[in-house]
Amino acid sequence: MDRRVLFASLILLAGGATGVGVALFAFVGVDGGAVDAxxxxxxxPVPGDDGSGAVVAETAGDSVVVQSTTAGGERVVRATAVGGDVAWRTPVSAIAAGDLAGEGGGAGADDGGSETADGDPAGISGLVSATVGGDPVVAFTTDAGELVALDARDGSARFAVDLRGPSGLRPSVGDLDGDGDxxxxxxxxxxxxxxxDAAGDPVFETDLGVTVDRRPLIADFEANGGTGTGDPRGVAVATVGESETTVRLLDxxxxxxxxxxxxxxxLTxxxxxxxxxPALALGGTNGNLQTIDLADGSGRFEVGLQDLPVxxxxASPGRIYVGGAGSVWAVDLRDGEVAWKQQYGGxxxxxxxxxxxxxxxxxxxxxxxNRxxxxxxLNANGEAVAQGDAGDAVVYAGPLFADATGDGSxxxxxxxxxxRVLALDD
Incomplete structure (x- = not known):
């Protein structure tokens, strides 16, 4: 029997938690029909972070993979062009010193002296790539408490802003006030x-008086081509305390x-x-997925997927995709029903x-x-269309995408x- 059309009616129970959905879904198996990539x-290999903070940035039709690395005892942001050549390197200490502010010095030497107390190079957050002020940028925060935006074309600093406190949380980019920028x-x-804003000038600054331990999220759906009203806009902020988690939406x-x-x-x-x-989708440490209405913060649905964090x-129209231990789920964003579950990798x-x-x-x-x-x-039905592997590797990041072969796809x-950065083609 073709395992791609092997549908088993399974009941997904939520461990008795209040408000947790019960879903009927299809298990989709992997078979030899998938193309080997x-x-x-x-x-x-390069020293630095664990790879989970890397992004792809588009620069005048070309793609670069931007990642945090270290060299000569210094934290460096590096862009690698398709094919493996290094496009630019920007030392973080030079940004902190103001040497690169507004200048095209992104190809500077990998030296400097920004270190932590134990002698390791000072850390930075995961990166985010976006268009800001009409230009491609890569933004991040430093452990020491700066928000930095680099021009993705040459690594020059667009701005460096003091956050007035330690950070290392990945920033977010979006049209916060609906003005098109x-x-x-x-x-x-x-x-x-x-x-x-695009020049690094403050739009707002708020002190919540509590510890923030998740990256902020700008809710901006109209500008990103969503199907909703695009309202409300705002910055969602999560705090995880000893007794409870709190989510706020800032205007x-x-x-x-x-x-x-x-x-x-x-967890994510x-x-x-x-x-x-618009809604927030939360992947719980208990293995449940919950969605929260962005209009008022009310809960919509909660569905149990497994007993481990997810x-x-x-998301694609009407669905969100979730990863866990050995499985990928497609969950309906209207009611939390699991459309299909795909298992692979034990x-x-x-x-x-x-x-x-x-x-x-x-x-x-x-x-x-997987790790x-x-x-x-997979296709929209959860059937495997291509599969491959990165060899003897540990991977903590989701996939990135770029035209790595020049074929237009x-x-x-x-x-x-x-x-290491690897490109797989089917």
Whole structure:
């Protein structure tokens, strides 16, 4: 029997938690019908972070993979062009000293002296790539408490802004006030939330007076082509205390529109557009997925997926894709029903699934990479269309996508824990 059409009616129970959905879904197996993807190029390992903070930035039609690395005892942000050549390097200490502010010095030497107390190079957050002020930028925060935006074309600093507290939380980019221009929002771990415009000038600054331990999220659906009303806009901020988790939505002035306590403690979260309007999707440490209405913070649905933490990934119209131990789920964003569950890689943890078109059919679907580097591309029905692996590797990041072969279509990029970048093509 073709395992891709092997449907088993399974009841997904929620462990007795109040308000947790019960879903009837289809299990979809992996069989030999999937195309085997091969590694077409890869870079050498580089020291630095674990690969989970890397992003792809588009610069005048070309793609670069931007990642945090170290060299000569210094934290360096590095861009690698398709094929493996280094496009630019920017030392973080030079930005902190103001040497690169507004200048094209991104190809500076990898030296400097920014260190932590134990002698390691000072850390930075995961990166985010976006268009700000009409230009491609890469933004991040430093552990010491700066929000930095680099020009993705040459690594020169657009701005560096003091967050007035330690950070290392990935920032967020979106049209916060609906004027058609993107803003950048960042948070310090001690509770300061700051939003700035394309020049780095403050839009608002708010001190919540509580510890912030999740990245802020700008809710901006109209500008991103969503199907909802695009309202409300705001910055969602989560705080995880000893007794409870709190989620706030701050408006364009930094004032709290609402404050609520979700049913789950989020390991990961994302903002999504749904058939019923914008929402937050929270991947719980207890294995449950919950959605929260962005209009007022009220809970919509909660569904139990497994007894281990789950990671929310990308959404496609009406669905969100979630990774867990050995599984990928497609969950309906209206009612929380699990449309299908795909298992692969045994019990190895699956990183956040992403959505892209990576086959000749140009059909968009989820692509997943697990911690062992096993790659699985699926169609909208959860059927495997391509599979491959990154070799002997540990991978903590979801897949990235870029045209790595010059054929006009995207390939899957994997960034490993030792800093290698691999491109897989089917």
């Amino acid at each position: 091969e590694i077409v190029w890869e870079t050498e 993107a803003e950048v929002a960042a948070a310090a771990t001690d509770g300061t939330v700051l939003a700035v 364009a002035d930094g004032d709290a529109r609402w404050t609520e306590t979700p049913a789950v403690t989020p 979260w994302t903002a999504v557009d749904t058939p019923d309007g 990671t929310v990934g990308d 019990e190895t943890r699956v990183n956040a699934p992403r959505v892209a078109a990576v086959t000749e059919t140009d059909e968009r679907g989820p692509v997943a990479v 062992a580097g096993d790659v699985l591309a 995207d390939e899957v990029l994997v960034v490993t824990a030792d800093g």
